[in-house]
Structure formats: C-alpha cells, structure tokens
Amino acid sequence: MLKSSLKAATGAAFIGLFAMTGLASQAQAAANCIDGKRQPPYTLGWANIYSVPTWMKQTEGTIADEVEKLKAAGMVDELVITDAQGDANVQIQQIQSMIDADVDAILLIAGSSTAPARVLEDACSKGIAIINFDSLVDTDQVTAKVNTDSNKWGDTAAKWLIEKLGGEGKILVLNGPAGISVSDDRRAGSNEALAANPGIEILAETNTAYNVAPAQEAVTSLLFAHPEIDGILSLGGALSAGAILAMDKQGRDMVPMTGENARQFLELWKEKGLSSWATMQPNWLGAFAAYTAVKALQGEDIPAFIEVPLPIIDDSNIDEYLARAGDFPADGYIYSPWDEALFDDIIAGSM
Known part of the structure; x- marks a missing residue:
C-alpha cells in the first residue's frame, strides 16, 4: 500500500528526472514482458543462485552500487535480494515469492x-521485467538475456597463444570443471584455431575446479610428465595462477599463458614477468542488468x-588493472571500469 501511494504521488516527477539522465519517459511497452503499466520508483528483485563465491559477492556489489544511482x-x-544457496528449486x-x-x-543468474x-512465464505475463545474465535460461519469456560469448573467449585466447608461439609449440590446456557450460563453451571455442x-x-589437458589449489596440483603432475612445454592455454584465472605457482615451485621458466582477470593471476603475471593475455x-553485468531493467520498464526498446x-x-594495459588492485578482494577479480554511458553503448550495439 505504501509503495503504491509513493508511486502515485511521485512517479511523474521521477520520470522527468530520469529522462534527463538519458532514459526516456515511459510511453509504451517496447520490450518483451513490459505492459506499460508500471511506474517508478521501481522495486528490483535480485534472484541470486548463491552468494558465497567472491565473484558473486562482487557482482552483487555492482548491483547495489547501480541501485544507489537509480535511487538518486x-x-x-528498493532492492530485494534472495539467496538460493545453489539450489535451483529454492x-x-x-x-515466485518476488x-x-x-x-x-x-x-537472474x-x-x-x-x-x-x-515461473518466468508467470512473471513475464504480469509485466515484470526479467533480465537474465551470466547463466542463461532456455525460455524466451524474459525481457533480455545478457552475456559475453564464451566461444569467442576460447577462440580469442587460442589465437593469441598461437600467434605468440609463431604457430609452433607444445602446450598444456587448462579447463574448468567438465560439464559446466562456460568451461565447455570456452574449450569448444578454441577448437577451430587449434x-x-x-x-x-x-x-x-586437464579439468579442475576454478580454484588455485587444485589447478596447481594438476599442473604439477602435468609438468612432471612433460618436461618441455612452450605455452599454456588456460581458460580460467585461478587455473593460470595455479599454473604459475606450479612452474615456479619446480624452478621452470615461465611461458606465454592465457587466463582471466583473477587478481592473484594478474599480480603473478607482473611479478614473474610473464607475457600473457x-x-x-x-x-558489472549485475549493474548492467539493473540498469537495463529500468530502461525496459521506462518503455525503451531493449533487444x-x-x-x-x-x-x-x-601486456599493454596490465599495469592499468594492477593500479586498481587495492580496490578489489585479494581472492577476487579486477574487472574493467563501467558507467551508464558504457551500458548505453552496449545496448545500442546489440540492436
């Protein structure tokens, strides 16, 4: 009741204010699930599958940051947060409670x-904007799906390593857990170039959890079996950090290596003088999802x-990332800068 009264009293003023920041006032439903009836200020629900991993904590942090901007x-x-603790049924x-x-x-992840x-079809039918990111659903009964391209990830990483080695060399391939879609997709993406x-x-090649300790153990075994390697195609940041530690412990020379934006990997990259990618x-996919949801509710055309x-x-910009390392957890990820202008560019580029 309070929320409805607040919306009725202040909605028009808020629409005008937000229009000045780059989002047009709602005139009609222009995106899936949007019926044009909802007015600001909006309540957003963050249906988190689990909150323990550092990556998820950082993602939730970007959502909270963006919501503060949207509140201003x-x-x-309001931002409502749930945690399913890894249980899809929960x-x-x-x-449904949302x-x-x-x-x-x-x-939604x-x-x-x-x-x-x-349950998403039910939400969509009630005019609720649904922004699904990172781990995607098969149904099209959402407003938008947001993601990077894991196949392109694997392809670009493989091409970088191949070029670095001049098209010749003996390599190890480090994957995340078998059966996990992002891991499998990254590896599949590298096949054509290889x-x-x-x-x-x-x-x-090996499959391990995205953690340093099991990756270090796996790479240690591979190094004993293969005394001569020229490069490592690693498709995860913790995997790369584990590989560096394993090589360092054996006194091995570092080799060109790919990876991810895990802080420990980036710091080891610099410390050991690697050539990496x-x-x-x-x-900030989380912040982007929040921003996109509000754009959709405001009648914007969302792909x-x-x-x-x-x-x-x-190697050309690693120092820029490390300069910001103190802003991120020691076991976390140093992600790229973001703002709402970037979000607008990404949406426009997907039209």
Missing part, C-alpha cells in the same frame, strides 16, 4: 537452464539478447 535518480525505491520458489510481492523487475521456465595450426601440439566475465564485448587485458 528517483527510479528505484531459486524458483524465491522467484512475483507474489509484485516486484517490478527480476535480475539461473541455477538451471530449464527449470525456471514456468585445428588450423597443426604446429601446435597439445601435450595434455586475459579476458573476463565482468562483475532480446545483449552481447557484452569481452574486455581484454594484455
């Missing part, structure tokens, strides 16, 4: 690609799929 613009009054129940509470938008279909360069010999799943370009870290 009069567009959001996440579905929590989404629907019952009549939130205006749901931000899905615990299952198929299980939430029915097949096109027969001078690159894969000595061995990395990209990332930016934590059904928004591809977020892969930010690149290489």
